[in-house]
Amino acid sequence: MTTFMIQTVKGTRDILPADMPLWLRVEAVAREAFRRYGCSEIRTPIFEKTELFARGVGEATDIVHKEMYTFIDKDSDQTSLTLRPENTASVVRAYIQHKMYNDKAQGEVTKLYYIGQMFRRERPQAGRYRQFYQIGVEVLGHDDPAIEAEVIEMLDWMLKELKITDTTLLINSVGDATSRPAYLEKLRAAAAQQLDKFCDDCKHRYETNALRMFDCKNPNCQALIADLPTITDSLDDASAQHFADFKAHLDARGIAYTVNPRMVRGLDYYTRTAFEIIGGSLGAQNTIVGGGRYDGLSETIGGPPAKGFGFAFGLDRMVLSIPPDEAERLRTASAADVFIVYLGEAAREKSFLIARELRSAGLSVALEFEERKMKKAMAQANKFHARYALIIGDNEIATGMYGLKNMTTGEQESLDLESIKSKLLGG
RNA sequence: GCGGGUAUAGCUCAGUUGGUUAGAGCGCCAGAUUGUGGCUCUGGAGGCCGUCGGUUCGAGACCGACUACUCGCCCCA
CATH class of the missing domain: 3.30.930.10 (Bira Bifunctional Protein; Domain 2)
Structure with a gap:
């Protein structure tokens, strides 16, 4: 780069x-x-x-x-x-x-x-x-x-x-629109008495937003703040009741x-x-x-x-x-229902059609455009977190029975396309 | 706006007090007999060591500047 x-x-x-x-x-x-x-x-x-x-x-x-x-x-x-x-x-x-x-x-x-x-x-x-x-x-x-x-x-x-x-x-x-300003005034009055002991940030907060002085991480300020009045002690009756109801x-x-x-x-x-x-x-x-x-x-x-x-x-x-x-669980959740492994040019062409059919049925289908050795293709199926691998070669095209391998259990069976479709849709 | 840290392979990082051809793990590629993944083993590719300048016989290591990233402050989700 x-x-x-x-x-x-x-x-x-x-x-x-x-x-x-x-x-x-x-x-x-x-x-x-x-x-x-x-x-x-x-x-x-x-x-x-x-x-x-x-x-x-x-x-x-x-x-x-x-x-x-x-x-x-x-x-x-x-x-x-x-x-x-x-x-x-x-x-x-x-x-x-x-x-x-x-x-x-x-x-x-x-x-x-x-x-x-x-x-x-x-x-x-x-x-x-x-x-x-x-x-x-x-x-x-x-x-x-x-x-x-x-x-x-x-x-x-x-x-x-x-x-x-x-x-x-x-x-x-x-507090509400009237009790908050009243409290702020009280807070500032209390803080003003020892303002010189606070850190520079707090002095700044005192000017701009005195409430934020409570958030200061400086331990010295925290000690000073402990003596300042809190807003919960200064709430008007209605706000205090509201807060009590909320907690209830x-x-x-x-x-x-x-x-x-x-x-x-x-x-x-x-x-x-x-x-x-x-x-x-x-x-x-x-x-x-x-x-x-x-x-x-x-x-x-x-x-x-x-x-x-x-x-x-x-x-x-x-x-x-x-x-x-x-x-980790979310990342590795199955991305595809089935990964198609094909062998040979005829199987490649057939795979595109089968992929379209399975996708039309609502299934998530992964297949790659470049042919790989079967070993490598299976490794890809694994990498895709595919639930099943569908194996298509010359034999399968000839018989119409395709290999369907469960990638979790490793079990494989030979099924026709309709059976594969219903099995995959059935979960 | 203000402080600190870091910058080496695609990713995560090692790299002795400066000294030959810069390393590991993961990932990638190729193998370990034919059309079967995960585990294991073997081999391989892949780096202008962030950029520019300085010190030195010699710099990935030291110094400076710049840039980027990162953690924190302020503040906020």
């Missing part, structure tokens, strides 16, 4: 065929969960007006501040456009734009899900990419804590289905969780319930799922009041979290 060769842009990557079984598995499990829980798919544009994210996600966030891929359109207005850094703002925008709430009965919720790539210009590291994939759900139209517990129950099922067991559910309440719903479902009063989420739109699911095998970027309630987002982007709760999980990180033995 020369240095002249054009390669992928930093922070982006190709997902190669060897890994696709894992990606498809996660997507299939997610879609099955969404089917069971009544979520409908929505696809929004990959770029939107910059203003949507600036207002929706929050001007003060790092995402908006320094991580967006923003460019000027070529129209006369020089519209500023941005590759989506997340999808909640877009989904809520679509919900409002198409007035999806109008045909709903009183209290009926709209459950939407999406699968797609997001873009953030961050420094890449383990489990973090500039183009990354998220699968998310937004439940709009109501603020019942039972919704939150049900959504988490759904995630719980998905993780179990993917054999990802090494996870922890962290929950917190970040989790308990009723037997879902384990850890209340972390210091867990905050980075996006401005979160209110009340916030949660994270962290994994144990991911390195520093260990958040697999992040989500929460965002009851004020709709108004922020110019819509009517609309309650919302949702999550997004990192598909990249979910794939990384699949345990090695499960990943």
